[in-house]
Amino acid sequence: MQPSFFENMPKIELHAHLNGSLKMDSIRELGLQLYGENSSDFLKRIQEFTTFPEEMDADKLSKCFQKFAFMHELTSSRKGLQLATQMVIRDFARDNVIYLELRTTPKNNEHMTRREYLETILKAIQASREAYDGIIVKLLISIDRSQGLDAAEEIVNLAIEMKSQYPTIVRGMDLSGNPAKGHFKDFLPSLEKAKKADLHLALHCAEIDNEDEAQEMLDFQFDRCGHGTFLTLKQMQQCKEQNITIECCLTSNVKCGTVKDYDMHHFKRLHDNGIRSVICTDDCGVFDSTLSQELAIASKVFSLNRNNIHGLCINAIAAEFCDDNEKTDLRQRIDKYFADNTE
Numbered sequence: 425m426q427p428s429f430f431e432n433m434p435k436i437e438l439h440a441h442l443n444g445s446l447k448m449d450s451i452r453e454l455g456l457q458l459y460g461e462n463s464s465d466f467l468k469r470i471q472e473f474t475t476f477p478e479e480m481d482a483d484k485l486s487k488c489f490q491k492f493a494f495m496h497e498l499t500s501s502r503k504g505l506q507l508a509t510q511m512v513i514r515d516f517a518r519d520n521v522i523y524l525e526l527r528t529t530p531k532n533n534e535h536m537t538r539r540e541y542l543e544t545i546l547k548a549i550q551a552s553r554e555a556y557d558g559i560i561v562k563l564l565i566s567i568d569r570s571q572g573l574d575a576a577e578e579i580v581n582l583a584i585e586m587k588s589q590y591p592t593i594v595r596g597m598d599l600s601g602n603p604a605k606g607h608f609k610d611f612l613p614s615l616e617k618a619k620k621a622d623l624h625l626a627l628h629c630a631e632i633d634n635e636d637e638a639q640e641m642l643d644f645q646f647d648r649c650g651h652g653t654f655l656t657l658k659q660m661q662q663c664k665e666q667n668i669t670i671e672c673c674l675t676s677n678v679k680c681g682t683v684k685d686y687d688m689h690h691f692k693r694l695h696d697n698g699i700r701s702v703i704c705t706d707d708c709g710v711f712d713s714t715l716s717q718e719l720a721i722a723s724k725v726f727s728l729n730r731n732n733i734h735g736l737c738i739n740a741i742a743a744e745f746c747d748d749n750e751k752t753d754l755r756q757r758i759d760k761y762f763a764d765n766t767e
């Protein structure tokens with residue numbers, strides 16, 4: 425299959441962090457719009473944002489988290505956040521993503537409360553649908569495991585409130601941040617509360633090797649597993665039994681050094697064992713990728729044929745946090761693409 429097959433394909437993105445998904449060109453545009461900023465120093469910082477050392481480094485993943493500070497600076501004002509949200513949605517729409525679940529950690533600073541942070545994004549999402557060709561955008565609200573429990577509790581309460589105000593957009597919660605920091609167990613009461621309030625859960629799990637924590641998470645039960653890199657085969661089987669879909673982010677894992685190379689990626693193991701997985705970008709800005717590229721890589725490295733790719737799209741529809749009418753419509757659009765493109 426040619427790259428254009430993946431570019432033209434209507435796609436579904438289920439794992440994308442807002443501040444990690446702004447592409448280099450859009451960061452440049454954002455700098456210009458916010459500060460008239462186009463200096464060589466600014467352009468150098470953009471380069472650093474997307475550059476990863478070639479060699480393996482045990483600390484590569486931790487270093488990745490330092491990169492987000494740059495984007496967080498650009499989105500620390502309401503205007504910056506609103507523009508960034510619009511640009512991220514536009515960039516996904518340009519890649520023919522027709523359904524996008526964006527996730528973000530609400531932040532408070534001198535310009536915004538966490539509530540205002542979320543309201544700014546929700547308004548930008550509402551405006552985006554008409555602007556960008558009918559793309560459906562949902563929001564998952566993230567808890568950063570490297571931050572304290574008070575923040576987590578405030579965020580869950582806000583998520584519950586925002587879900588009742590924007591029920592078609594706010595669909596779930598995520599647990600993310602540096603997996604070497606914090607303990608899942610501590611966030612359990614907050615996540616339990618989210619679950620009781622019917623928020624779906626897409627949690628980062630087993631991104632690093634921590635079998636006990638992964639087990640605690642699986643026993644708690646959630647809907648979708650971000651990465652799942654270090655799940656044991658038994659835990660993968662548990663995912664299958666519990667109907668948990670694994671969100672595989674190939675380039676993210678390779679660039680962060682948790683997977684040595686594409687052909688060593690656990691996607692193969694999942695696929696071979698019939699465990700439901702989907703391909704996602706994670707942070708397409710930081711990792712300088714697109715969903716089309718990730719699917720093309722998956723198809724090449726794991727020798728996936730058209731039916732396999734179609735199957736991945738169907739997996740994604742099954743795992744979406746949206747209503748059945750939206751799923752039916754998306755399925756029709758994707759089936760039509762595969763029926764019309766029989767190369």
Ligand SMILES: CNc1ncnc2c1ncn2[C@@H]1O[C@H](COP(=O)(O)O)[C@@H](O)[C@H]1O
Pocket residue numbers: 441442443444488489492527528529566568600601602603628631676680706707
């Ligand atoms: C690479 N693998 C990853 N593992 C875990 N968490 C990640 C991540 N990539 C991104 N994030 C989480 O998303 C934030 C950026 O988006 P938002 O500011 O929330 O929009 C990061 O600060 C981190 O908390």
Ligand SMILES: [Zn+2]
Pocket residue numbers: 439441600628650706
């Ligand atoms: Zn992630």
